[in-house]
Amino acid sequence: MPHTHYTTLISAANLAERLSAAPGSVFVMDCRFDLADTAAGEKGYAAGHLPGAQYFNLDRDLSGAKTGNNGRHPLPERTALVALLAARGLKQGQQVVAYDAQGGMYAARAWWMLRWLGHDAVALLDGGLQAWEAAGQPLTQDVATLPAGDFKAGAPLAVTFDVQAVQRNLTTHERVVVDARAADRYRGENETLDPVGGHIPGALNRFFKDNFAADGRFKPAHSLREEFGSVLGATAPDRVVLQCGSGVTACVNALAMEVAGLHGAALYVGSWSEWSSDSSRPVATGPNP
Structure with a gap:
């Protein structure tokens, strides 16, 4: 029986149904993390996670080596990430579902990275761990050991823009840069993560949390389309x-x-952490233009 192909979001009810009917058809990634306590995600996973979920750490698994000027969470080498996913059990064409307990901010990185590897059957659990528990679904402390998979990369479905291109864009204005940080950090206020406050000149601001409804799930497509249109x-x-x-x-x-x-x-x-690492690059402060 063919299964629905999820490429953006999946509800807790639909994931539960899929795991019950065909558990081996889904590769579940637990992406919980905390920038202030980098061990918190793994501790949370050990305390209880979705059945069959594999834990992926933002720093260790979903980022590459830092050089001091390539940002706080650079991409890993594509071949290394493919090898890691295959070793952890991902199969070619398999449905991937990523979740966290932080509003999707880390699971969305995993979603994007799978698309970067050319894998479109990847979705975020809408509402995350909280939605799963609110639906009365179980957690487990059992750690599934999966046989190695045959996952291979395909043509990228996600596009990257490097720091040189961003620098050129200051002159050409061919692209519109949108900064996802909170408005105060965008303005250059209350910066606690990077040594320099502010934003890339010309960048607009769309706080990532504005994509969520009050229940922690993503807003409907028409609302998101309207809100991004206003930006x-x-x-x-x-x-x-x-x-x-x-x-x-x-x-x-x-x-x-x-x-x-x-x-x-x-x-x-590389985003702001890379941009701001070079003092020769211009910095803007203040509100959205």
Whole structure:
């Protein structure tokens, strides 16, 4: 019996049904993390996680080596990430579902990275761990050991934009840069993660949490389309570059745009943490223009 192909979001009810009917058909990624306590996600996973879920750590598994000037969460080498996913059990064409307990901010990074590897059967659990528990679904402390999978990379479905391209864009204005950080950090206030406060000159601000409804799930597609339209105006989605502090929460905006039917935005992975590491690069402060 063919299964539904999820490429953006999956509800707790639909995931539970899928896991019950065909548990081996889904590769579940637990992406819980805390920037202030990097061991918290793994501790939470050990205390209880979705049945069959594998734990993926943002720093260790979903980021590459830091050089001091390539941002706080650079991408790993594509071949290394493919090898890791295959070793953990991912099979070619298998449905992937990522979740966390932080509003999707880390699971969305995993969603984006699977698309970067050319894998479109990847979805975020809408509402995360909280929605799963609210639906009365079980957690387990059992750690599933899966046989190695045959996952291989395909042509990227997600586009990246590097720091040189962002620098050129200051002159060409070919793209619109959208910063996903909170408004105060965007303005250059209350910066606690990076040594310099402010934003890339010309960047607009769309806080990633504005994509969520009060229940923690993503807003409906029509609402997201309208809200992004108010930020982007007539700019086509494939002329948009998304960024944040380190290329993580910008992925929430990337997912929200996909849900809204606004396809093709690029991700500046290095984001503010890379941009601000070089004092020769200009910095802007103050509110959204």
